[in-house]
Amino acid sequence: MSSSAIEADTSDLVCQLDNVQGIVDALSTVRWKRHQDAVVELSEHGIVLIVEETGCLQAKVYLQKELFIRYEYTAQGRPRFGLSLGLFVDCLNTFSVPGHSSTIEIRYPGPDMQLLIKSADSLDDCIYAEIRTRIPETISWDYNFEPAGSTPLSFTVKSAALKEAIDDLEWPGSCIQIILKPVPPSVTFRGEGHGDLQIDFMYYANTDLLIAFHCDHQVSYRYKYKFLRATTSNMPSSVTKDNRGSKLTIGRGGMLKVQHLVSVARPSTSHQHIDSAGYQQPSRIAYIEFFVKPEEDEDTVND
CATH class of the missing domain: 3.70.10.10 (Proliferating Cell Nuclear Antigen)
Structure with a gap:
């Protein structure tokens, strides 16, 4: 043609x-x-x-x-x-x-x-x-992401730290438990395989890594490692170089939403997309969202 x-x-x-x-x-x-x-x-x-x-x-x-x-x-x-x-x-x-x-x-x-x-x-x-394109064989499933309560259960962590934590928790075929605690404000990733491996992000202890934290009650859910790893396995180097943060939100029933921001600015302006007022132009950002269903329907622990 x-x-x-x-x-x-x-x-x-x-x-x-x-x-x-x-x-x-x-x-x-x-x-x-x-x-x-x-x-x-x-x-x-x-x-x-x-x-x-x-x-x-x-x-x-x-x-x-x-x-x-x-x-x-x-x-x-x-x-x-x-x-x-x-x-x-x-x-x-x-x-x-x-x-x-x-x-x-x-x-x-x-x-x-x-x-x-x-x-x-x-x-x-x-x-x-x-x-060549084709007619989709199936309709995408409705993730039906809803807030878990009046207070969002979410945290924002540096993308590079998130990827490193998930890589370190590699237990093929196993599950990773994510625990949010309001007191002390913290996020725990726990892997269970031939042994136990746990990574803690303490909100007040290191705000350079755990940038934001919202949680009013303790909650815990498990997710298949292979699905959790898919949310960060191919994170582009531009995200870590820009020192961006990734936001994780736990919705009703334990549905996990992972959000990344990827810069699509021209190469010559890839480091100049913040104006004099410090505002980052949203038009040059691609939004990425992952939705991961929990391994168990309900595994919530309340204080």
Whole structure:
């Protein structure tokens, strides 16, 4: 297919992005295995990519329209399609040049319902790709995340520390227990395998690691290690270099929500996305959310 054929095609969405590597980082965060399918949902507000496994783990990447330098949406409703996440990431990688701010254009659908990607840096040279899409076989499960009570059960920890803690707790096939205590304010990760391994984050003792903490009663839930590890296993280096924090919230029934922020600023401005007032521009951030179901329905301990 020629690039002129792509231009002539009428699409539900035409968008351009000036930092391919930022999108690769965001999508790679939710790529926890080699062969993985994803569902993409388009809307006037942006693009959402959903990945899930066995009804116990779900991840979403939110790419808000403000993140794009061009976002033209003409569809009625919200088109949804499935594709290979690995193929999508590998394809985007071919457009990413280290140290260079690559601009790409994404269109959907093509003549045969493909996702069309092409370089937009030069009128003379054009690299483009087509990714075959499919009708999603299943509807994403409803995580139905609700607050556990009037006071949120949440804490924010430096992303690098969170990843290191989960890596250190490696017990393949086992569960990791997460315990929140209001007195003293602390978060405990406990692994149970051939022995016990425990990592404590004390709120007042080290606020450089545990940035925020909200808990009014003791609570404890267990999660499959492989699912918990998926929330941090492919965290991009940009997140740790920017010294970002990840927020974890425990909802009703023990549903765990893990939130990361991935910068999608142009490489030349990756460290200049904070203005003179110290305000970080939200339009250059991709939001990542993981939802992990507890291993047991109810394992709450009250004071």
